[in-house]
Amino acid sequence: MAQIDRDKLLDIYTRTMKVNRTDEKFRELLMGGKVAVMYYCVRGQELVSAAAMAALEKDDYVVCTYRGQGEQTAKGIPMEKWWGECLGKATGTCKGKGGTMHITDPETGIMVTTGVVGSGLPIANGLAMASQNNGDGRVTLVSFGDGAANIGGFHEAMNMAQLYKLPVVFLCQNNRYGEHTAYADHTDSPNIASRAAGYGMPGVTVDGNDVNQIYPAVKEAVDRARRGEGPTLVEAMCYRMMGHFFGSDFSYMPPEHIAEMKAEDPLPKLRKVMLEHQFTEEELDAIVADIDAQINAAVEHALAAPLPDTDEIYKDVLEETA
Numbered sequence: 001m002a003q004i005d006r007d008k009l010l011d012i013y014t015r016t017m018k019v020n021r022t023d024e025k026f027r028e029l030l031m032g033g034k035v036a037v038m039y040y041c042v043r044g045q046e047l048v049s050a051a052a053m054a055a056l057e058k059d060d061y062v063v064c065t066y067r068g069q070g071e072q073t074a075k076g077i078p079m080e081k082w083w084g085e086c087l088g089k090a091t092g093t094c095k096g097k098g099g100t101m102h103i104t105d106p107e108t109g110i111m112v113t114t115g116v117v118g119s120g121l122p123i124a125n126g127l128a129m130a131s132q133n134n135g136d137g138r139v140t141l142v143s144f145g146d147g148a149a150n151i152g153g154f155h156e157a158m159n160m161a162q163l164y165k166l167p168v169v170f171l172c173q174n175n176r177y178g179e180h181t182a183y184a185d186h187t188d189s190p191n192i193a194s195r196a197a198g199y200g201m202p203g204v205t206v207d208g209n210d211v212n213q214i215y216p217a218v219k220e221a222v223d224r225a226r227r228g229e230g231p232t233l234v235e236a237m238c239y240r241m242m243g244h245f246f247g248s249d250f251s252y253m254p255p256e257h258i259a260e261m262k263a264e265d266p267l268p269k270l271r272k273v274m275l276e277h278q279f280t281e282e283e284l285d286a287i288v289a290d291i292d293a294q295i296n297a298a299v300e301h302a303l304a305a306p307l308p309d310t311d312e313i314y315k316d317v318l319e320e321t322a
Contacts, residue, residue, distance in 0.1 A: 012050055016050035026039055026069075035086075041240075044239040045070060050074045065115075065120060065143065065144055082103070101115040117144075119160075138167070144173070147177075161199075163231065169231065172233065179244050192234055192235045204234055204235070207237055208236030211273055212273070271284060
């Protein structure tokens with residue numbers, strides 16, 4: 001598996017903290033009543049998204065879900081554009097018309113954010129097939145949850161991807177709950193990755209809270225796809241440390257699960273790895289302080305930005321030709 005050098009580790013840490021601090025800021029704004037939008041927290045899953053995006057090239061494609069803040073910010077959507085879209089402003093990636101659940105930014109490779117569970121997998125195949133036909137060398141990564149692994153689109157996409165050896169990586173962020181339903185209550189197989197064998201593709205389950213497991217696994221899958229060897233299913237075991245959506249509670253989670261979840265928090269684990277690689281506390285804190293400053297500036301810009309004009313409802317529906 002791919003090894004993580006010091007520069008790549010710093011890259012992953014920076015992306016992870018960018019995801020985390022963005023999530024913290026969003027929840028702060030919601031709790032303070034400064035914004036009122038739908039938001040799906042990513043607390044606990046920051047490392048999976050950051051490590052996966054660090055394994056991609058800048059022009060690779062990504063398809064994510066409504067809980068896609070991790071992929072979106074870690075892939076590099078400019079903060080002002082991202083916050084503008086989330087707050088429904090004209091400065092957003094989709095001029096404020098997509099909102100938190102439908103962010104798209106082709107310039108950074110975020111091609112689709114879908115609000116329909118599991119619908120991103122077939123779309124990812126389409127992007128991957130286009131890359132294969134064009135010979136552009138791009139890889140498409142599609143992120144989805146364990147709850148999406150039981151819909152028809154999952155099986156159809158996996159079968160098609162393997163049949164045509166598409167350059168796609170299927171990343172299942174298994175946070176152990178499909179909305180409010182525990183994994184054991186909707187799936188009887190021990191994991192998702194074992195299903196890959198039924199399609200003839202590689203499948204691997206890794207600890208998504210361990211940078212030394214998640215990054216090498218995704219990087220190997222990306223490299224394999226880029227070499228023309230076809231798709232891989234990577235299952236990253238992680239925890240959703242907040243409710244399904246902002247404002248929901250943990251009433252459906254047993255106490256032992258909550259205790260286990262807190263003990264496996266990926267952020268302290270990653271910081272420990274950073275210190276073991278001779279990064280100092282001061283260096284790590286400075287990175288977070290810089291990220292916070294960037295986020296605060298972007299938020300202020302978004303709050304002050306104008307709403308889209310009413311005639312925007314008629315635009316970007318059909319292709320305009322001269």
